[in-house]
Structure formats: C-alpha cells, structure tokens
Amino acid sequence: MKQFSSIPETAEYLRNERNQGLTIGFVPTMGALHEGHLDLIRRSKRENDLTVCSIFVNPIQFNNKEDLAKYPRSLARDSILLEESGCDLVFAPEAEEMYPDQEPASLNLSFGMLDKVMEGKFRPGHFNGVAIVVKKLFDIVQPTCAYFGKKDYQQLAIIRYMVNTLGLPVKLIPCETIRDADGLAMSSRNARLTVKERSLAPEIYAVLLQVKKAAGNMNVNELKEWAINKLQEHTGFRVEYFEIGDKDSLMPLADWDNKNKAVAFIAVFLGDVRLIDNVELFL
16 A cells, blocks of 8 residues: 655656556545545445545644644554555645645635535534645545545535536545444544443434434424434533535425425534534435
8 A cells, every 4th residue: 555645746646547547536534544434445446446545634624723633643543444445545644735835725616505504604614624625635636536425414515516616527426324333423533432422422313313203294393403402301412503404405494395305414512522413314
C-alpha cells in the first residue's frame, strides 16, 4: 500500500495509473476508522481497479474549535486497517498542504436550502467547509467513483448537488449505514462515549425504528414531539433536532402526502458527544 502526504506526489502517481486505463475508487475520511469506513473500502475494491482513501481532519468544517481538538486521530492504526482491507493508496496530508496561506477557502457555490436546515442550522459554515475539501480531494484524486455512507445523509446531498452543479466527472455511490449489533450507527465519535453513555446510545436507533413503525399512522408533528420526548426520558440525552424531511430537498414535511420520500433525521448530544443518525421511513 502506498502512502503519500503531498498533493503533487499523489496526483502524479494516480495520473500514471489512469493513463494505464485503471478505474479509481475513492473513500474520503477524517480517519479514526471503523467498520463503516472499511466496508466502503471493500466495496470500492470490488468495483474498481485501484482504491484510494484520504485521511484528513478538515479544520474548516468545524465551527467548534473544541470539537476539532477532540476529534480522534490515529493514522498509524488507520494505515494498518486500510492495508488489511486491501486499500492501494492512502493520502494523508497536513492542513498546510491542503490550505496554503495564499489560497482562499471558498467555493462560491450556493446550496439553496440544502445547507440551511438541520446540520446547516446548528453548524454554520460546516457544509461550505465540507464542499471545499471534497472538491479539492476530487481534483487531486480524480476518481471514477466516490463512496459515501448514508449516515451523513445531508452531507451526501450537498456533495451530490456540488457534483451535479459543477459537472464533476465522478460517480457518487451512496452506501448503507453500518451499525453495531445493538443498532448504534458506527462513528468515529463513538470512541469518546463513556461506558454508561455507550450503553444508552442504541436508544437513538431504537427510537428511529419506532418512528418508522408509526409513520403514516400518526400526525407528523406529534410523531416528532413523541420521538424527542422519548429520547429525553433518558438522563444524558439532549436532542438538538429531530426532523422528518424530504429525501431530496431535505425540507421538513408537514404531512404524509409524499410519504415515500420521508426520512427521519436526528442529532443528539449524549454527554458532550454529538451523534447523528437517520432512517428512511417507507422503505
């Protein structure tokens, strides 16, 4: 497995591979890898000649400096996991490599309402930072296909919009959320949960499943209120938002008229760890 930290070295190596007619699968990550990431790597391996993973904790997508400082970093461990999973190349740059002082961190791309609701409402500037780094990574790697988990559903919608609007030559592959046996969506942030918090965390998915079961038989607003109250019955949970939105526009739904497009989204603090999850309600 190759490992590079410089943009020119990475771009040149991959250009030579593309010139030989090889297809490139790409999995962008911020490291602290878990089975969810490795599942994306393995799928890319099945569907492409070469698989690339980037590991970069992107500072401009954090609106909370404390959250950035606490984000787990484990490059040596991640590299072992990637090699065992068959990854061909790891691109792990420093922030100075991705954002030279003279380069403005801007895309000048409007996302309409996609970046104003849910995560966008509570994390101002987050999706602009995500879009900037993903565009830069796509320019460096120039992948045939890029793989993203559906746990970050809104992020995927933003990236899809960017790819379509800018006409980027990459195929986005959405992949199902990978969960622990008790239902908790795998996330690098799970490692920050205490033992007690980790035992409570599966309630998030349990409530989402109950919402899925009740969807269509209960008023949308009443169902949202029920879900929030149900979670907050447990000491330690603080729901930042619970929304039932359109799977494409992400805008809140007021009724079940377009129920086949309904997705339940949640962001919740468990202690000081912020977790997100979602479930498509009528699939």
